[in-house]
Amino acid sequence: MSEENIYHLLALLRIEGVGDIMAKKLLTHFGTAENVLNAKQQQLAVIDGVGSVLLKNFKDKSVFEKAKQELDFIQRNNVEVLSFQDRNYPDRLKHCIDSPVLLFSSGNINLKNRRIISIVGTRQITSYGTEFCKKLIEDLVPLDPIIVSGFAYGVDIVAHQLAMDHGLQTIGVVAHGLNQIYPKPHKKYVAKMEQNGGFMTEFWSNSNPDKENFVRRNRIVAGISEATIVIESADKGGSLITANMANDYNRDVFAVPGRTTDKFSQGCNNLIKTQKANVLTTAADLIYILNWDIGKETAPIQKQLFVTLEDDEQKVYDYLLKTGKEQMDIIALHCDFPIYRISGLLLNMELKGVIRPLPGKMFEAI
Structure with missing residues (x-):
């Protein structure tokens, strides 16, 4: 995608009231962001959802300066930018109605023709969860999946580390701009992750890891993957939000069962009990339900x-x-x-x- 196209898309997304769904409507109708920005008021008014307030916001010329500042950051830091109209935009994510119009990434991410699974769970992972995650990823190595998670404490970072230990590509979907790392203690993993995988976000460089950003981040984790796996979760938590989003996107969800008395198995047990997740006891369960044929689709x-x-x-x-x-x-x-x-x-x-x-x-x- 050309820098000019990126610039106009950034400017469009900076117009107050233009979110991902509205931006897609406008781009589908006008073809390019430049055409949208150059459209007359009466042309914009025919689009469903464009009212008087949004029409007024289209007159705000400060969006171009904000777009220029972000484009400068992108150029200085070699950030890769993908539009939902691009051929290389993640296939599964493209089919989610609320997927980001733009994705920013760093590292060496290659999603083409790859199996992709998301692994999520509590930030207070137990030894049970750690051992299960370790065995699961060890058994999946011959299938060479991409492991996606949120780079947070607990299950997320364990999954990333295990993927790296076994030479698997891993992607951290973060809830902030690519000019920072959160949580800060995880900075030590950045270089290794970017060697074989990397980081992905929809957030601009001036975005901090605010609470509401994590929910938005979770829809990317759920939407980009063939399946979402919940290793451990209390009866409430971000990983359950991700699981529900995956269900809404018609993705397979798996949950690791645990004892009814264990706090961090309650969320998983409830997902299974309410038939919102398949039971996951070994990698074989995942391989069977996803119909991954080892003989046909991987090296013999x-x-x-x-x-x-x-x-x-x-x-x-x-x-x-x-x-x-x-x-x-x-x-x-x-x-x-x-x-x-x-x-x-x-x-x-x-x-x-x-x-x-x-x-x-x-x-x-x-």
Whole structure:
């Protein structure tokens, strides 16, 4: 996108009363931001939602100076700018009615043809949540997903760190401009994140991390992803807002169940109880529900010579060798494992290249 187009879009968005939805209406009608800004009052008046107050605001010429100041910041700091009209704008986010007209990003973000999941949760993550997140991301590594979160304390930063540790691309969606880092102690992670991933925001450089910005930030986290995963949450919190937004966008939502007495499992348990989230016990649950086919869409997993199987895995493998192929529920029944256990075993065996999934929750030995 040219600097001229960015300049005019910035000016349009600085007009009081022009939010994302109104801006999209105007851009759809007039084609470009420059055309909108040059339109006559009677031309603007025919657009649904444009009243006398907004027409008056279009006469405010100070928006051009504000746009110039922001464009200077963008140029000085090599900020990438994407418009919702751009081909490279995130596909899933583009289909959200209230998605940002402009996205600002830093780092090396590549969303093209990639699996993208958001991981959110409490800022007071427990050892249970940390261990679950660790195992989940370890098991997802062969599928090379992008891990999105909000760069906050707790679940967010744990998810970012684990993604970086395993060489996965990770994106921090922040609730402020790219001229600052919040929270400040997380500044130490910035360079590494920008090497393989980076940061994304809709907020201008003069925007601070105000409370209301976090809710707006959450819709990007929910909208950009194929699925949102809630690791831990109390009965109220920002991660539940993100989960509800994901539901509104018709995205899959997953929640990690916990004991009813655990404070930071109450939100997840309620999402599951009210059928607003799928139960997530292992990475296999996610892979199955999202229909991620390891064999077709990732680098082939070669069967190793002299593969070492754990005792439980060997039991399942021997059963499948005898039966040829079978449904997961039947495998669990005959091998005497609970479903949550068998799903994890099957995923591990699939990653070792000794079994493969088939349609209808079927598996067969290779």
